[in-house]
Amino acid sequence: MSSLEDQAFGLLNTYSNGFMVSQVLFAACELGVFDLLAEAREPLDSAVVAARLGASCHGTELLLDACVTLKLLRVDTRRGKAFYGNTELSSTYLTTASPTTQRNMLLYLARTTYHCWAHLAEAVREGRSQYLKAFGVPSEELFTAIYRSEDERLQFMRGLQDVWGVDGRSVLSAFDLSSFPVICDLGGDFFKDPLPEADLYILARILHDWTDEKCAHLLERVYRACKPGGGVLVVEGLLDADGRGPLTAQLWSLNMLVQTEGRERTPAQYCELLGAAGFGTVCCRRTRGLYHAVLATRGPPAPCFPEVSGAF
Ligand SMILES: C[S@@+](CC[C@H](N)C(=O)[O-])C[C@H]1O[C@@H](n2cnc3c(N)ncnc32)[C@H](O)[C@@H]1O
Known part of the structure; x- marks a missing residue:
């Protein structure tokens, strides 16, 4: 050889x-x-x-x-x-007592995500999540469809917190948010429930779970709730402009395929979704970490050019 x-x-x-x-x-x-x-x-x-x-x-x-x-x-x-x-x-x-532990996320990956990835070829063939198949969850259980049990949901939430504990600071310092006195981190059933009043909404690791249509619906709701000058901070792992990197974001995108309805997106794709929902200015910043920040504000309509700055 x-x-x-x-x-x-x-x-x-x-x-x-x-x-x-x-x-x-x-x-x-x-x-x-x-x-x-x-x-x-x-x-x-x-x-x-x-x-x-x-x-x-x-x-x-x-x-x-x-x-x-x-x-x-x-x-x-x-x-x-x-x-x-x-x-x-x-x-x-990797130790439970460390303030930067990732143990919960690793256990979630081991107990849940790993089993969904065993069906990757089928996910690609069918173009949809394999969660129900991997665990035999009845499809009528819509809300819990990505959690088999309360234990699994808590494991996932603790895992998300593990990653946020390491990566959150760089995301939240990507923009100066001091002009937004009241910030609301959206969770729960944001497709239906009235959104609380706030100057800035955060959608962290949420849009990547959903189809473009559902993202559009959610972003329109957030836009309607925004005051003039208010906005939304989207936190996600961003793909490169051509969608072919970085590898972590590509693997997450496949992970969204096997586990959810969604996908990771490029700055231009987020820009398009946010612009279509009505947001006048959209600015995209990459951090040195795994997650990046896209800030969109409700203001006079402007051309949607994502400004990409940072380590890449
Ligand atoms: C990936 S978690 C992100 C949580 C948090 N923003 C973070 O970054 O740690 C997705 C969130 O979407 C919410 N959600 C709304 N509808 C959902 C649904 N049908 N299935 C699962 N989660 C749903 C959950 O409450 C959960 O907080």
Whole structure:
């Protein structure tokens, strides 16, 4: 094989084993490996970890060593015996007690999203969510259609909060919002319920759940609720202008296909939706994080040119 073929074959294997990497991370979280090592305050050998987790010695050793290679754990060898501890990454993001923990989101991905992705080919073929198929949820249960149970809904909400805890600051500082004294973060049944009075509405990680038609309906409702000079801040992961990157936003878009009715969008697509709902000015700002901000205000009609600034 030429070195080019070697590289291509290596890349292919990295991609095909990608789900196994996720599962190592998910299993270690589910079993409580990172919390156990954080609470132990000293590195532990695999037999002790296995005993405290109530898991098999053989399986635990394999999992811990895979975590070491993935830099999720570190290992010190003393007199031929391996002792495992958390790395900075796992201490920061994978232990329950860390203020920046992502554990809830990882558990949601493991318990819900992963199962929907097993049906990706069918989702592409049918062009619709596989949630009902993955979990056998009766389709008449419309509102709970993306949550199997209250536990799952809470797990998802905690997961969203985990990500927001790390990424929220950069989104909320993308624009100076000081001219909006009353800000309302919309949730619940915003398609039907009257919207509370506010100067600025936030639609965070909501439009990507819905079709263009439902987004148009929701944005028209928000526009009608806005005072002149008021507006809406849309928080979403943005696709590049041609829709072919960044990879995270593309994967989220496929995730919206397998789990919801929606998709991720480009700045121009948000601009079009917001402009059609009546918003006069629309400004789009990318942050250095996963989520970005689109601010639209109710004012005199103006041409809709998204201003894209920031790290990209
Ligand atoms: C992805 S969550 C985003 C929550 C929050 N804005 C955030 O960023 O963390 C979607 C929100 O849409 C609301 N929602 C409205 N109609 C819904 C429906 N039919 N199914 C699920 N969620 C719905 C839920 O209350 C939930 O708060």
